[in-house]
Amino acid sequence: MSRSVKEGLARARELILSHRRFVILEHEKPDGDCVGSSLALALALEKWGKQALIVSDDPHPVIYDFLPGQEHFTRTGYLGLADFHADVAIFLDCGEPERCGRALPFAQKAKYWVNIDHHVSNTKFGDAVLVDPSAAATGEILWYLFGELGVNIDARIAVCLYVAVLTDTGSFRYENTTPRALRMAADLIEKGARPQEISELVYEAKPLSSVMLLGEALQTLEIHAGGKIACVSVTREMMKKVAATSEDTEGIITYPRSIQGVMVAVQFREADEGVHVSFRTRRAVDASRIAETFGGGGHPRAAGALIKGKTLPEVKTLVLEEVRRVLEQNPDLVVKA
Amino acid sequence: MSRSVKEGLARARELILSHRRFVILEHEKPDGDCVGSSLALALALEKWGKQALIVSDDPHPVIYDFLPGQEHFTRTGYLGLADFHADVAIFLDCGEPERCGRALPFAQKAKYWVNIDHHVSNTKFGDAVLVDPSAAATGEILWYLFGELGVNIDARIAVCLYVAVLTDTGSFRYENTTPRALRMAADLIEKGARPQEISELVYEAKPLSSVMLLGEALQTLEIHAGGKIACVSVTREMMKKVAATSEDTEGIITYPRSIQGVMVAVQFREADEGVHVSFRTRRAVDASRIAETFGGGGHPRAAGALIKGKTLPEVKTLVLEEVRRVLEQNPDLVVKA
Numbered sequence: 001m002s003r004s005v006k007e008g009l010a011r012a013r014e015l016i017l018s019h020r021r022f023v024i025l026e027h028e029k030p031d032g033d034c035v036g037s038s039l040a041l042a043l044a045l046e047k048w049g050k051q052a053l054i055v056s057d058d059p060h061p062v063i064y065d066f067l068p069g070q071e072h073f074t075r076t077g078y079l080g081l082a083d084f085h086a087d088v089a090i091f092l093d094c095g096e097p098e099r100c101g102r103a104l105p106f107a108q109k110a111k112y113w114v115n116i117d118h119h120v121s122n123t124k125f126g127d128a129v130l131v132d133p134s135a136a137a138t139g140e141i142l143w144y145l146f147g148e149l150g151v152n153i154d155a156r157i158a159v160c161l162y163v164a165v166l167t168d169t170g171s172f173r174y175e176n177t178t179p180r181a182l183r184m185a186a187d188l189i190e191k192g193a194r195p196q197e198i199s200e201l202v203y204e205a206k207p208l209s210s211v212m213l214l215g216e217a218l219q220t221l222e223i224h225a226g227g228k229i230a231c232v233s234v235t236r237e238m239m240k241k242v243a244a245t246s247e248d249t250e251g252i253i254t255y256p257r258s259i260q261g262v263m264v265a266v267q268f269r270e271a272d273e274g275v276h277v278s279f280r281t282r283r284a285v286d287a288s289r290i291a292e293t294f295g296g297g298g299h300p301r302a303a304g305a306l307i308k309g310k311t312l313p314e315v316k317t318l319v320l321e322e323v324r325r326v327l328e329q330n331p332d333l334v335v336k337a
Numbered sequence: 338m339s340r341s342v343k344e345g346l347a348r349a350r351e352l353i354l355s356h357r358r359f360v361i362l363e364h365e366k367p368d369g370d371c372v373g374s375s376l377a378l379a380l381a382l383e384k385w386g387k388q389a390l391i392v393s394d395d396p397h398p399v400i401y402d403f404l405p406g407q408e409h410f411t412r413t414g415y416l417g418l419a420d421f422h423a424d425v426a427i428f429l430d431c432g433e434p435e436r437c438g439r440a441l442p443f444a445q446k447a448k449y450w451v452n453i454d455h456h457v458s459n460t461k462f463g464d465a466v467l468v469d470p471s472a473a474a475t476g477e478i479l480w481y482l483f484g485e486l487g488v489n490i491d492a493r494i495a496v497c498l499y500v501a502v503l504t505d506t507g508s509f510r511y512e513n514t515t516p517r518a519l520r521m522a523a524d525l526i527e528k529g530a531r532p533q534e535i536s537e538l539v540y541e542a543k544p545l546s547s548v549m550l551l552g553e554a555l556q557t558l559e560i561h562a563g564g565k566i567a568c569v570s571v572t573r574e575m576m577k578k579v580a581a582t583s584e585d586t587e588g589i590i591t592y593p594r595s596i597q598g599v600m601v602a603v604q605f606r607e608a609d610e611g612v613h614v615s616f617r618t619r620r621a622v623d624a625s626r627i628a629e630t631f632g633g634g635g636h637p638r639a640a641g642a643l644i645k646g647k648t649l650p651e652v653k654t655l656v657l658e659e660v661r662r663v664l665e666q667n668p669d670l671v672v673k674a
Contacts, residue, residue: 171508172522173536179523185509186516186523199510200619204595208560211592218552223545258541259548282537 001132001144008130009148012114015088015128016045016149023086024054024072025100025107027093032167032202033137034093035060037116039069040142040160041090044151046072053084057101061247066201067163068156076102086110091126093138095119116141136181139164143184155192162193167202210248213238217252217267223259225324230256231266233312239270246271253278264290264323268316274308275315285326293322338469338481345467346485349451352425352465353382353486360423361391361409362437362444364430369504369539370474371430372397374453376406377479377497378427381488383409390421394438398584403538404500405493413439423447428463430475432456453478473518476501480521492529499530504539547585550575554589554604560596562661567593568603570649576607583608590615601627601660605653611645612652622663630659 016022022045026034038054045052046069054073089107094100094117097107107113115126118141120133135141139161146153153161165185169177172185189195216238222231234249242248249269257265257280264285269276277294279287280302287303296305307315353359359382363371375391382389383406391410426444431437431454434444444450450463455478457470472478476498483490490498502522506514509522526532553575559568571586579585586606594602594617601622606613614631616624617639624640633642644652 171510173508173533173540175533177526177532177536179526182519182523182526186519189514189516189519195514196510196512199514203510204591205597206595208564208596211555211596212558214592215552215555215558218548218555221549221552227545254541255548255551258543259545260542 002134005130005132005144008128008132009145011128012116012130012145013148015112015114016050016090019050019087019112021051021084021086021088022053023084023089023106023110024052025089025091025094025097025103026054026056027095027099028101029058030056030060030093032061032064033139033164035064036067036160036162036164036167037092037138037142039067039072040139040146040157040164041092042072043069043154043157043160044142044146044149047151047154053079053086055079055084055103055106057103063202063205064163067160069160076106081105081109088112088114090114090116092116093118095121096123097125116145134178136176136178137164137168139168140181140184153188153191158188158191158193159198162188162195162198163202166195166198171199171203207245207248209242209244210251212242213244213248214252214255216242218255221256223262224320225327227259227261228263228327229266229320229323230259230262230264231268231316231320232256233316234267234269235312236270253280256280257282263327266319266323268312268319270312274306275310275312276304276306277315277319278302278304279323290323290326294319339471342467342469342481345465345469346482348465349453349467349482350485352449352451353387353427356387356424356449358388358422358424359390360421360426360443360447361389362426362428362431362434362440363391363393364432364436365438366395367393367397367430369398369401370476370501372401373404373497373499373501373504374429374475374479376404376409377476377483377494377501378429379409380406380494380497381479381483381486384488390416390423392416392421392440392443394440400539400542401500404497406497413443418442418446425449425451427451427453429453430455432458433460434462453482471515473513473515474501474505476505477518477521490525490528495525495528495530496535499525499532499535500539503532503535508536508540544582544585546579546581547588549579550581550585551589551592553579555592558593560599561657562664564596564598565600565664566603566657566660567596567599567601568605568653568657569593570653571604571606572649573607590617593617594619600664603656603660605649605656607649611643612647612649613641613643614652614656615639615641616660627660627663631656 024038026038042052052072057076089110113126114128116130118135118138122131132141165181217232217234220233253267263282265280267278279290281287286300288298291298291303291305294305361375363375379389389409394413426447451465452463453467455472455475459468469478502518554569554571557570590604600619602617604615616627618624623637625635628635628640628642631642
């Protein structure tokens with residue numbers, strides 16, 4: 001554990017122990033780590049007789065409805081700023097305060113800010129900075145914090161933290177699947193988290209429309225560049241046909257990427273504002289560099305861009321040409337088979 | 338650790354240390370646990386200067402080609418019975434000797450039999466019986482055995498054992514995802530297994546035909562019984578259209594099962610010998626009981642049957658009627674929402 005993490009732990013401990021009312025802030029469009037972490041923290045604070053309120057700009061995805069602690073959750077707009085006065089605001093999984101959107105005013109009323117996150121890009125804001133980029137999830141950092149605070153992890157808290165680490169490691173498949181993350185998961189099972197039940201609830205409670213949309217999108221699967229590029233399209237017509245929401249489009253791009261030999265997977269999606277293009281790449285190709293060519297951005301393995309004023313077929317021609325160019329002109333970017 | 342497991346470990350250790358030539362037997366259609374375990378064992382035996390040969394009736398699935406130790410592998414028919422004389426035959430992941438098919442004669446020439454398995458149905462055959470149904474995978478039992486034998490687990494052995502536990506727990510999602518399995522995985526990462534690389538190779542190297550077949554099959558998705566039953570069909574025509582192999586049909590049934598509210602997922606597949614029907618159920622419904630009605634069998638959550646002399650639409654009507662009947666007439670079988 002680094003010195004800054006140790007210091008952050010100590011300072012966060014101090015601020016939490018010496019105050020009574022907490023507001024917990026999540027980033028916009030909260031994911032499993034964010035939701036699991038904030039519920040776990042609210043439940044832990046509740047155990048000590050503290051008041052904890054989670055305020056979020058967006059709802060929690062319905063698949064996390066099974067998690068305990070939801071009674072601590074509210075959305076901006078449902079609660080007036082005057083209704084809850086917090087001593088301390090705790091930001092979870094937010095690289096910068098602005099990431100919590102319209103929930104930020106609730107934090108601005110608090111005396112102290114605690115910043116708990118695992119993103120390397122975190123701006124280190126706040127009075128207590130507990131940022132550990134080596135943690136697989138923000139939930140993993142809470143695990144240490146609870147240890148530091150002497151919280152007795154019960155089954156309800158264990159389930160929330162398990163969801164945090166399970167989802168942020170992609171069911172223990174991503175690079176952040178560290179020995180520490182796996183050992184924490186093992187401990188959480190001993191404390192009452194049921195891995196199969198949780199995995200079923202998280203990964204096997206898909207809306208019918210999302211499975212149908214996947215079927216539609218796979219019909220458009222195309223392979224280019226001798227198998228190195230695979231792309232799929234999601235049209236407005238398809239979305240309408242299966243009554244899909246934009247959430248249903250998530251995950252579709254993992255299918256072209258999962259094909260043997262594919263280096264770059266591309267998804268084109270028609271929307272009112274233009275054509276959304278998503279990129280997923282294998283290790284040797286930088287997705288964010290491709291996305292930047294089209295005014296977008298992202299991470300080395302996952303990036304995207306929004307292209308306006310063109311039809312899907314036009315965007316497709318344009319983008320595939322660029323991806324082909326990247327693969328051809330940068331042979332060092334291409335993994336040797 | 339139970340007494341019988343301790344005794345099995347001691348007896349297996351003794352037989353391995355006191356002999357030089359080993360034949361390793363896998364069950365037919367070896368899976369990730371079987372392949373990972375046998376390669377790990379062959380590599381460990383090699384480290385001590387022992388001779389080890391894996392004989393299998395079927396090839397290893399190509400997705401496991403990246404695993405080390407393949408030079409120890411051969412298939413029945415490639416090697417004459419007279420070509421290798423083993424002192425000890427070690428059966429891995431085989432509930433009974435017959436499960437290794439035409440590789441059995443290679444074992445019958447050996448003086449001693451070691452039986453290493455985690456199936457509760459294991460018949461406890463052999464001179465050393467190392468059967469532990471509480472182990473997530475046969476690879477987990479090898480992990481203890483290697484500890485007992487003082488084997489230095491290197492990165493090559495670690496990768497093989499990681500694949501064994503990863504695949505048999507369904508990427509740490511099945512019920513057998515125990516704290517022990519997760520801690521073993523953590524140790525294996527420390528010894529050189531790379532979780533992301535391995536997961537990509539195992540789960541993201543799909544043949545193009547399998548992704549295309551999934552798209553075709555999802556077009557047939559139907560929902561019945563108010564959302565409790567979901568079914569998909571795979572026709573001969575589809576298989577031909579995307580040049581699919583029977584391996585490509587694997588996993589398709591997990592999609593209807595993954596839909597929220599579905600209790601029973603059914604897949605119908607046209608083949609020369611008849612219509613293959615597969616069942617996957619949620620906890621409260623016994624798939625094997627449904628399959629038995631049609632002369633098939635299996636496990637409580639996964640079962641199947643082959644129905645001859647009928648067309649796919651005929652079989653579908655028949656089967657859906659029976660599944661509806663089971664759901665209606667056995668309300669205790671149905672999970673309360």
